[in-house]
Amino acid sequence: MIERAIENWLTNTTERNYQMPFCQVLLKRAHKVIYVSSHGQMEQGKDIVSVDSKGRCCAYQLKTGKIDLPEWRSIWGEVRELIELPFLHPSVNKTEIHDSFLVTNGEIADPVRIQIDQINEDNKRKDRRCSYLDVIDKQALLREFVDAHGGFLPKEPKDFQLLLEHLLADGADFLQKDKFYDFFNISMFDETPRSESFARNAISSSVIIAGYVLNPYQTKNNFYAQFEAWTCLAACIVRDAHKVALKEESWRPSLSLVVSEIVRNLSMLKEETVQRKDFLEGDWMGDGGFVYQARATIVLGALAVLETHLCSADENYVTNEKLLDVVRQNVKTLWFWGESAFPFIQQLSLAKRGRHKCLRHVAPLPNLLRYVNHDLDLHGQVR
């Protein structure tokens, strides 16, 4: 049943969504992942670059769906970059030719396989010093993901029920965080004493499983729900690693992957937000008013987290002007509905205090709180 669930996810997902679980599979195979493309911008034809346990550089180009001849011809330019261009990185031995892999969650048509064979043979015959191109198709990917599960499968009926509830969730709704935690705590991060290797495997399996458990939200491009889910998982990983006193190199790479997914989903949320006219979503009937205000507060608060993170990661980072406009136009829309609104309002205020010009015009926290409670105006004057 699990294999069927993974296959169903793999068939319907895109390269952006299976990219990260695939990175985790590489980590499980003792690769060191040194590059992962973000926002679909691959570098030199490479979406992922890793160094295997023997020090060989491996480069992967990820695709979605079936690769037949027309598709092969349309991607040939990117594939040439993959096999011809070396990857420049301190961890990569520049005297050696890397291994290249064309990865897809669909089938690779026979004529394409034949062409790939011919290209490889021709390159070898003419000593072109190009990378050898191998392929990983849906069946191979499925095998990798199923094997990476290890022993972390639901055992009791109620655990299966939890898994099914996630797989069949309404992807347009909020993530049910309590059930998400329950599933991972029961299947992977339970309280029983465990060995280090068990804990390591649990962490790496959790990253892969999360990839397909979030399928309903991926299908709907519900970036906020995915951001919440990966954040929950990051917390579970850190908690478990500290509980078992795992060495950092055992869990840090997995956590980095999870954090990259958090950033990626928040970035997609930002991209969508700055292109919109307003914060209306879905069916208008029942929207607007408090619903609208709550949504604006949640989204802007989450994007403030992203901006704070990007500012701290890159001292030259400058906040997107369009995002600043959105925040300026919607400060009056913010709503402090209760204590659970506090983190969103607080993040907007913290972003203001960043080293660089991130959301600087937003008021300090106490004023911001009183503003949304209608006590003060934005300049701190009593109304």
Added chain:
Amino acid sequence: MLPDFPKAKAKFQQTTTRLIDELVKREPLLSQIRRQRQFEGNRMSVGPENKEAYQSGYKEMAAELEMKREEVITMGPAAFLLKVRSMAEQLQEQQAKMVFEDLRRMVERAGTVVDAKGRELSFDLFLESFEKIWIDFDEQGKPHLPTFFVSPETGLRLKEKLTEWNANPEYQRKFDQIIEKKRQEWLDRESNRKLVD
């Protein structure tokens, strides 16, 4: 997509639909029609005993609702609640029209049409219409007199005529005779009712 609240919206939509339904049922004609929900099937049949049933499918009725983006954003769900009345009126009109059309079809089939043939509204014409219909009675023997749906002009004339007719003892006697006849018909129906199949 941005985060959404599908469960809350679904609840609001259900409540609004129920409210519109309640408002529609308050229409004078529609309020007198008994409703029955059909959970399965794609057609229905209705008709008097011993006669061929009239079969029909379903008709879609829809009300249009226009909302401006700014209205929704600033007023929220209240913006829709303000428009609920106009939606109910649209549906009332459609349902009432359908009821009259179906009634016309059924009375033509049942042969209970009274054609005035251009005659003026008179007491005899009035009694003729009573001859053709069923009248039920309550436990106290009081008749459930029918409701007349007429145009506003006819309504005014009818009101004047009724005042005249009520004051006429001969007319009152004829009317009582008709009612008594209808009572007998009703009693016959009640005694011939099949209680168990």
